[in-house]
Amino acid sequence: MGKAYSSDQLVQRRTSPSSTSGWDSAELHIPLDILEEIFLNLPAHLVVCxxxxxxxxxxxxxxxxxxxRERCRREGYHARESTKGPSNWRLFYFMCKKRRNLIKNPRGEEEFHGWRIIRNGGDGWRVEKPMAPHPNTDVQTNFVTSFSMCTKSQLIDLEKEGYSQAFMDEFQPHIRISDWYAPRCDCDYNISVKLLRVNKDVVQEFSPDTIRLPERENDxxxxxxxxxxxxxxxxxxxxxxxxxxxxxxxxGWYGIRLTETCVELCPALDT
Incomplete structure (x- = not known):
């Protein structure tokens, strides 16, 4: 029986020029099913690089x-259309791994870094500590508005974030947006999100009517x-x-409070 090697030893010996000559013909041939199982237990970037x-x-x-495809199955990344899998499973896998919040500074921990202030009415925007605990205990700051309209925005360039044009056009991953808001007194809340083409034409838009929140819903x-x-x-x-x-x-700052804003691309089926 030939000498047994761990997956780390296999990678080290096969990638070391000084060790290549030490492999005989029997050791060079690893059954494909065993080799695949070894790769499935290695970090994905190590397999590729x-x-x-x-x-x-x-x-x-x-x-x-x-x-x-097997790596996606084991890690729970399921294509949305079970009858039609991705044309490139490796790309699909890594795009699923990349899922993250694309909004910069979503809680105001860096003041207004990443945001473009559009309207700064009344006493303007401010960052403060939450008046009431947020469901996510990690949230310790929020933005707050004043007595005249305050709005701010971000423009997310998907290609700069790593989502190529080919990926967007083939996979058309779900784009999930979420925003947490709370009143301090009688408040208005507005949100508008648009998907844009390269020339900034609107493809789809989510712009619900102004939400009015009474004081009794404070906190x-x-x-x-x-x-x-x-x-x-x-x-x-x-x-x-x-x-x-x-x-x-x-x-002062008695307007709507906003925090934990999120925009994320979701290629896989949420389970």
Whole structure:
């Protein structure tokens, strides 16, 4: 029986020039099912950046759709259309791994970094500590508006965030937006999110009517959620804008409070 090696030893020996001559013909041939199982237990970036460069056999396994399909299955990344899988399972896998919040500074921990102030009415925008605990205990700051309309925005360039034009047009991943808001007194809350083409034409838009929150709902955090889907090819940007004001016109910051804003691309089926 030949000598047994761990997956780390296999990678090290096969990628070390000084050790290549030490492999005999029996050791060079690893059954494909065993090799695939070893790769499935290695970090994905190591499979792509190291293992596939070792030899043709390793490259074939690392590049195979069956390998990445199995990796997706084991990690719970399921295609939305079960009858039609992705044309590129490796790309699908890594795009699922990239899922994250694309909004910069969503809680105001960095003051207004990343945001463009559009309207700064009354005494303007401010960042403060939450008056009431947020459902997410990590949230320790929020934005707050004043007695005249305050709005701010972010424009997300999807290609700069790593989502290529080819990926967006083929996969058309769901785009999920969410925003947490709470009143301090009688308040207005506004939100508008648009999917844009390269020339900034609107593909789809979510702009509900102004939400009016009475004082009796003071300190109650609510979440606005919307999911864009079936929007077709051509989406290159996401434009996010929100804000509001208080309706009693008190000096200071008694308007709507906003935090934990999120825009994320969701290629896989949520389970």
């Amino acid at each position: 190291v293992c596939r460069l070792v030899c043709r056999q390793w490259k074939d396994v690392a590049d195979s759709d069956s390998f990445w 109650r955090w609510k979440q606005m959620i919307h999911v864009f889907k079936d929007y077709g090819p051509g989406v290159r940007y996401v434009y996010f804008e929100h804000g509001g004001k208080d309706r009693v016109f008190w000096a």
